Amino acid sequence: MKPFEPDLIFFEPEALKYPLGEELYRRYKNSGIPVRMTTSHNRVTGIPGRTEAEKYRNAKRTLVVGVRKTLKFDTSKPSAEYALPLATGCMGHCHYCYLQTTMGNRPYIRVYVNLEEIFAAARKYILERAPEITRFEAACTSDPVGVEHITGSLKRAIEFMGGQELGRLRFVTKYSHVEPLLDADHRGHTHFRFSINADHVVKFFEPGTSPLRDRLEAAGKVARAGYPLGFIIAPLMIFDGWKEGYGRMLEELRDRLPRKRRRS
Numbered sequence: 001m002k003p004f005e006p007d008l009i010f011f012e013p014e015a016l017k018y019p020l021g022e023e024l025y026r027r028y029k030n031s032g033i034p035v036r037m038t039t040s041h042n043r044v045t046g047i048p049g050r051t052e053a054e055k056y057r058n059a060k061r062t063l064v065v066g067v068r069k070t071l072k073f074d075t076s077k078p079s080a081e082y083a084l085p086l087a088t089g090c091m092g093h094c095h096y097c098y099l100q101t102t103m104g105n106r107p108y109i110r111v112y113v114n115l116e117e118i119f120a121a122a123r124k125y126i127l128e129r130a131p132e133i134t135r136f137e138a139a140c141t142s143d144p145v146g147v148e149h150i151t152g153s154l155k156r157a158i159e160f161m162g163g164q165e166l167g168r169l170r171f172v173t174k175y176s177h178v179e180p181l182l183d184a185d186h187r188g189h190t191h192f193r194f195s196i197n198a199d200h201v202v203k204f205f206e207p208g209t210s211p212l213r214d215r216l217e218a219a220g221k222v223a224r225a226g227y228p229l230g231f232i233i234a235p236l237m238i239f240d241g242w243k244e245g246y247g248r249m250l251e252e253l254r255d256r257l258p259r260k261r262r263r264s
């Protein structure tokens with residue numbers, strides 16, 4: 001499965017003042033993908049579509065490059081203290097995804113370019129809680145691996161957290177495009193998780209995400225890159241042949257992971 005490419009891109013004028021915003025603008029303005037401006041990433045208008053369903057589908061293929069103005073992070077209990085806002089929205093179409101209701105009227109994919117400001121805010125949260133460890137979750141409102149080939153923000157967040165003695169990062173993904181992250185200087189401070197499910201569930205309930213086999217292969221690479229690694233198997237579904245389906249998934253997972261990482 002190829003990495004996501006948008007059909008339409010909007011930029012906030014403010015985003016062009018940041019190196020990443022400028023770089024993305026330069027990259028896309030002559031790419032053949034239509035580029036437009038929007039006054040705010042919170043109110044994007046002009047996404048085409050004759051019906052609401054068509055507009056929704058087109059919005060999920062629209063990228064919005066903006067500045068994250070709210071630097072007060074949401075809490076993300078119990079698995080982390082705070083949500084790290086790198087992106088909002090996802091190109092996947094998982095039938096059960098909670099983003100479909102929480103982002104119902106703004107389903108487009110927003111990426112934020114003011115990374116230094118976001119990291120400075122994270123540093124403040126870490127200092128406030130010292131000497132306790134502070135954990136940040138980067139997948140509360142998006143799948144950050146799904147847009148990493150566009151922004152490179154997740155790698156920067158991983159390396160930022162690698163340099164924080166008391167900071168930890170975690171995220172979960174259904175995408176297999178992990179190559180840019182494999183050489184990141186993570187220092188064991190990032191917990192990489194894959195969301196996996198039986199092949200049947202991936203095929204019929206998770207359209208627009210990476211096939212199971214690709215996710216498992218990616219997990220093997222991530223394990224070899226030394227990241228702390230975990231898996232989420234959810235939602236568990238009962239379908240004809242579910243026991244065999246989940247059994248095959250677990251066997252394949254075992255076979256893809258390096259032997260020495262299987263018990264860790």
Ligand code: SF4
Pocket residue numbers: 090091092093094097098099141142143174209
């Ligand atoms: S990949 Fe995750 S965030 Fe994206 S649609 Fe599926 S469940 Fe939602």
